[in-house]
Amino acid sequence: MEYIARMDLLREVLAKEDISAMIIPSNDPHFGEYVPEYYKTIKWLTGFTAEAATLVITQTGAALWTDSRFFVQAESQLQGTGVELMKLKVEGTPTISQWLKENLQEGDIVAMDEELFSYQEYTAMVDDLSPLIPSLIEDPFDSIWEDRPPLTFNPVRYLDESVTGEGVASKHSRLVEKLSGELPFAYIITALDEICWLCNIRGTDIEYNPLVLSYCVVNSENIHLFLREEVVPSDVVSKLSSEGVIFHPYEEIGRFLRNLPKDCVRIYSSGKITAKNFLASMENIYQNGPFAPFIPDPMTGGVLSNMKAQKNSVEIEGFKRAYIEDAKAQIKFFAWIRENIDNGITEHQAALKLIEFRSECPDYLGESFHPIIAFGSNGAIVHYEPTAENSSIIGKNGFLLIDTGAQYTYGTTDTTRTLALGELTAEQKDDFTAVLKGMIDLSIAKFNKGTRGAQLDILARGPIFKRGKLYMHGTSHGIGHALCVHEGPQSVRMEENSVILKPGMVLSNEPAVYIEGEYGIRIENTIVVTPWQTNQFAEFYQFETITALPINTDAVNFENLDSIEKAWLEDYNAKCATLLK
């Protein structure tokens, strides 16, 4: 079997360096949600394709840790590879370090790729692994992985202020103002969406996300941008240079960090940095005596990430335009579904059709994530992604859950509608109505400045709780502007997140009900935090809904909505109709 052979190739490489085991995570050096094929070493080694896993290989065995979303997939894909499945959050599952200590001897070396572990993860692992010896190594795959897909460095687009609402020099100066203390600083940015937002650039280096493979180091004077300069059109180079951006090759980030002046405070944006880059950034200090401290990002969730999350009015107008374009396509799509339902279309065919309708808009750039089109019991699988090989026929009776989004030049969308097909049971209608009720109740919330997402979560979840049901995911994630469909730092979920909601933050609003083996219902709009009123009591905020896609009422049990909810639904659908005229 090819996978066993590949693992043995890796074992040989490691053995030459006296390495007893290697821990292989599934992320890349930028710690984003999507990872270039180049970094998909777990898939190459084992055939396991899910996005979240950690593989550990020793000279005699291998084990893979993943979470409950992927247990079934892992059991099937790992068959015959000899890789042991370790179920995260299941009683009795050892941690990676426990397992390694059971399988290795004191003093054995455990390798970790210096570019795939954040410095914090690495130091935590060092503590856990003792008495084993941790060792940071370079990527060992180049020599053994034939036809390894290269990293792609595709052309970069520059977004002007008609799209971003703010130039790079202005963003830079606002960032500097928030960071400046008494000492000079270097703000080191690893996350690609933060860099793209700061520099008003977009690319296509990562699937579904208009990102540019890059690093960034900001000081009071300049933005040092590390990317493949050849992919930047010369007018963009001129434009950005005039706004204080200095270009460096992508591969030069390490050398630049090693040469950071001793007396400059190192600040790591959002706290994210690879072990390799962290150590490089501290080298001058380690070698020439301590001088400047390094400090965590001074704001909960990150200074830059918070700036990015608070959209300006131009960005919000772009979002609204994108939602209108997207609604036009989806309305055609829903009609197409209903017209073709008798022909036995598959979920995957439907997804392709939706893309076709979206493509009619000249500003459409692509999907913002893998379309989730899930009929019946597939709707209850939260991470269901129909493919050409694996897709069900859409039936005539039941719920069809459609959670998709698109990238437009002026905005990113993320919308879920659950179509009611044929006959529904009273239970199904009551579930649909509870989900809708939760979605509305969060939409109409008023709250004071300082409110955190966890305080509002019950508004969306409460009506579902009252049916004795519960969805296990968050209610709201942030959405990037013409960027990643999932972004931080804000959220609305059961778990505490100390980030407060601020005007301009864009969030999904997506309560749900999942009945395993039967159906899934999710309704997702996008909402923006906006000022409501300031008085002697407080500064108050509310949400504005910016999705423009009507909500079908076939499955609504109106008896279960109160008068305010009914009025909201009527107004919302009327507003959408006006917008789509």
Add this chain to the structure above:
Amino acid sequence: MEYIARMDLLREVLAKEDISAMIIPSNDPHFGEYVPEYYKTIKWLTGFTAEAATLVITQTGAALWTDSRFFVQAESQLQGTGVELMKLKVEGTPTISQWLKENLQEGDIVAMDEELFSYQEYTAMVDDLSPLIPSLIEDPFDSIWEDRPPLTFNPVRYLDESVTGEGVASKHSRLVEKLSGELPFAYIITALDEICWLCNIRGTDIEYNPLVLSYCVVNSENIHLFLREEVVPSDVVSKLSSEGVIFHPYEEIGRFLRNLPKDCVRIYSSGKITAKNFLASMENIYQNGPFAPFIPDPMTGGVLSNMKAQKNSVEIEGFKRAYIEDAKAQIKFFAWIRENIDNGITEHQAALKLIEFRSECPDYLGESFHPIIAFGSNGAIVHYEPTAENSSIIGKNGFLLIDTGAQYTYGTTDTTRTLALGELTAEQKDDFTAVLKGMIDLSIAKFNKGTRGAQLDILARGPIFKRGKLYMHGTSHGIGHALCVHEGPQSVRMEENSVILKPGMVLSNEPAVYIEGEYGIRIENTIVVTPWQTNQFAEFYQFETITALPINTDAVNFENLDSIEKAWLEDYNAKCATLLK
């Protein structure tokens, strides 16, 4: 002026020890909400009577830190004393250590009473004060405070299982089970309500709270109880001794802690302990080499505190009985108010009348806190406490806010009703209805196991937010069983509190609206977390309301309630009527 003379007496005592300043907090060694007169040294020194303050005295000056609730009172009471008022949380107010560093010289000694600072507060202050020299001292007031009220050690009552639902031996063994690790331990309890709950005893040593001045140290074998043994009836001594309690004099706690075996792990219940007792507990380890560690209480909020908070069915039945008795008295009281309104009764007279009605019940022991009976604009002062000297006449038009509670042998009550007197404006009715709506919406919540109070707060606060208003206090505090009316560790408030809500936890439910200078509205019921259902989704809880006092509907704008809220109100008032028959 007597206060200046008293402060000078203290300065003389301090000067003899070369002490430049003393920091005097307003708590006692047990860190409870109410403090015996013996410890009210700030009141004796300055005339300031509010419960939360810190006084700092130097050889030449004095300053007092307090929060916004007490600014007006402090300005009036401190007049002529020369004590500078330091307004907490007001921009420009120095911290105590900043102020001391400005007023003293490097190396000057700053004294703190070793029994009034927790070890954590003391060490934090040590860090802050540098380069001043902190020094723990004994209470210096005995020699200068003539007629200092003594500590009271009143007779102790034992509550049998018909009231507590669980004997001491059983509580001890459950506690031991939760604390036992591999090493022997000593669980050191400073909080009086925790001791009273564990030992099933009650006293009258603290105002409004049926507490016994005591300390406790628990190990696997025994409960060592430190109190004045002479106040314990001999049958109670025998009973408790048979359940594993070993009696020691109150004053022996220090010696006992100093002699704790070296190899026993010190655990401080709820993390609370005086600097003196902490240092005593570590003396054997400091002197004879490190051996056992000391650890914080292993459970968020404290193991014992969590056990105490989850009431058993006998305790809950006791609460219900108490609420029925209390409702009977309050109904008579409300009628009396309406009958006598034309006679010009004061809030204080009304409070005495309510106590008179409550005293008709033979099981009534006293109030559970200072009655708040506040007419009109007084209702907007959250900490308003009418006294014989300071009390307004109850007018004919407006809201009368009545927040009172009582101690019965089988339970503690805390209830607020806002009576609508005469004519109200539409705005007043809408505010009243919003408060009621919030109270109801929290009452009918359903939620899953693991929910924290901050997740539910918006249910009570939301309807008030929707009117652009906000109350700044929490929505819910815990209530002790025949114990303190305020108890932890659970709460429902805007701030994150990681304690999860568990069945048997009793909470207030008290949203409010305050219009400064005009009126205050608060409606407060008591609710208990109870199991609802367990299914494939989760274990779900709900609240049961145990207050038995109807809610007057004169001020309700029924248009603003939805059908579920209306039904709840009707059912609740009907249920109360049945209970009170």
